[in-house]
Amino acid sequence: MEDYRQIWSELGLDLEAHDGLLAVLPTLYEDTILSQEGRPEGISYFDFVFTEIHGLRIKELYDHRKAGGVVVGTFCTFVPEELIIAAGGIYVGLCAGACIADEEAEKYLPRNLCALIKSSLGFKLAKVCPYIESCDLLIGETTCDGKKKYFEILNEIQPVHVMELPQRKEDIDRRLWREEVGRLVSRLEDLTGNKIAQEALRQAIRVVNGKRRALLRLAELRKSNPPVISGRDSLLVNQIAFYDDPERLTAKVNELCDELEERKARGDGITGAGHPRVLLSGCPMAIPNWKVPAIIETSGAVVAMDEMCTGIRYSRHLVAEDAGDLEGLLDAIADRYLKIDCAVFTPNNERLEHIKELVRDYEIDAVVHHSLQFCDPYTIEAFRIEKELAAAGVPFLSLETDYSMEDVGQLSTRIEALIEMVSSPDRA
């Protein structure tokens, strides 16, 4: 990646610390992703993108900005990327999936805070994330308490526009959220100097819908038994969807799906039929967080579906493309994003219903719930999900974890016990 050092330096990265980060990623990737057997050929594009994680894409952002464009960073699936694209900007999801500079972050944030938020600030303070340093604007949202209050602190270092997400989905909440979409339009227009025009917005909606459709096609293929792709590879594709060029990504996901369809037709797959099928549900797993799926899949099960923001929660809903004029398109965007069944809503019965639907459609043998430690919305909601699934006879395991590797042994023991339980001949 020697060619990129000049860009990293211009972005203000701490090159030494950054070298340290880049040095550990290949081993982690080799151990967790590349070591899998029977991977489809089409996954090689995503391997390439990961290998170039701070290279090629950063160069694209750099060139875009040199040509007068803007880059906008987000932290959550609630921020309408269609608007950023329609304003001529590039959207990047800021990942924060690894322990970075925890000690430094804890000078500004409490210890008892989820790993994702601490990691986000850690990357910023340690100056090792070329994505956040490429951003002309960050867009936060009032989802959970932790992020809401974190953005006040981050805003003192780099400008953050915060969207207010309501906490229910009644008429007044829809009106509030629709206004927030309008307020973001104004902010993006001010930032870029471009008016968001009707046809540009419709085109941006098509682009993002295209990406979501491709991811949904991949999701649909995961119903196959034997599975045609691993949970880890599917997660990787979803993680990369947050920062890669959307049209290129769409094409590559579709190519991958073409191959997987052939596999399916041949009855070919990554592991034999009969391996327990796990639904992974809960908090997002930002790149390079593959800890829990790796444990599940090296314990003799397959992650057949992910009910997470880095899974089907991201691609599940599309924006109506034929929603009339500019205002109608903005209405459609507001509607689509308010359908997201994040645990921050109360009540959030849609999520419970969706989980039960996934369990049925994906022939799930057990649900593993992934909460980041100290995440109140998902951790508390897990108790309700457990109760509902118990009533339906679905085995359930609730995990609270973070980004450290200290609990891998303990997690493995619990996951292995679950898999053994659902694999027992008595159940079959």
Place this chain on the structure above:
Amino acid sequence: MEDYRQIWSELGLDLEAHDGLLAVLPTLYEDTILSQEGRPEGISYFDFVFTEIHGLRIKELYDHRKAGGVVVGTFCTFVPEELIIAAGGIYVGLCAGACIADEEAEKYLPRNLCALIKSSLGFKLAKVCPYIESCDLLIGETTCDGKKKYFEILNEIQPVHVMELPQRKEDIDRRLWREEVGRLVSRLEDLTGNKIAQEALRQAIRVVNGKRRALLRLAELRKSNPPVISGRDSLLVNQIAFYDDPERLTAKVNELCDELEERKARGDGITGAGHPRVLLSGCPMAIPNWKVPAIIETSGAVVAMDEMCTGIRYSRHLVAEDAGDLEGLLDAIADRYLKIDCAVFTPNNERLEHIKELVRDYEIDAVVHHSLQFCDPYTIEAFRIEKELAAAGVPFLSLETDYSMEDVGQLSTRIEALIEMVSSPDRA
């Protein structure tokens, strides 16, 4: 309290567990409150109310219900008690200030959750709180993530009406909150069978304003140096204000203030002048949580003001009484409650400004910030407050604690170091 056993039994309390709870309170009260020297005579009413905590007031609620009235329980200062009173109901704040049945509560809630929420569920599950068992309706609110999601769980045991609190204070947020006030009116009218009429509401506003004015008068008297009342006694008065009869309480607080005014005129007080004056800020301290103020005041300082929900945050703002017709009064109620500067708002600069104002007006030597462990809004906001106060040269100590007594030694050491530092002659 033998006379009350029949009522407790009718309310479904676990009498044995309840006896256990009542057995520990007198010692705690003796050690923490009664052992103070130089208490004003007027505090004896509040001692009496505490002694009768599950007696006299519970009998009043019981008689009110027998006569066809309703009792409504709340968890937060955001719920307009004026509406409950105007509908002919009795309002009680549900305290949850002690560790009760933690282990049982953790079957329904995560371990990493604030002591207040766990205590609330613990009291309910252990059947030892005659207040919650006297309630015909509970009213929750979407303040923090923990409570928002907790109410979903509590609602499965006892009906909870949840008010949606917005997260900012813009026009659309005001409209949302105003609708929530209207929705609560409907719910209370359905519950009681009474229409909330204009004059009844105006009268209820006068009653609650009267209570807040009396508490503000007490707050004002705490500017005295030497102090005329301890922080613990002031806290006790504020805690009792959440569940005592409002008009009786108002009279008793005013009687107490008459006495304190005489003390002040005589230059008499509870401790000599020159003791460091502490502002206690942050999360509420529900009865019987006096841990931190007791440590502060037995370490040679006085808590001269409380910037907490169980302090001036509760009494600070009044509702306009001359706000026209019924709709105007409801507007005034919505406006008043949205002024509360809780850390759940973003941004929440009003709180920072208010703290600085209190530091000046109360001649504060040091600020002690009290966060309940795992409370993201206050714990994160403490970092901003520390930064602002440091810039103004105000000593600041941020504590994260819960209801256990395990950290008393450690808290004492930190608090003593702070008091020693601000007492040093170099600073004087």
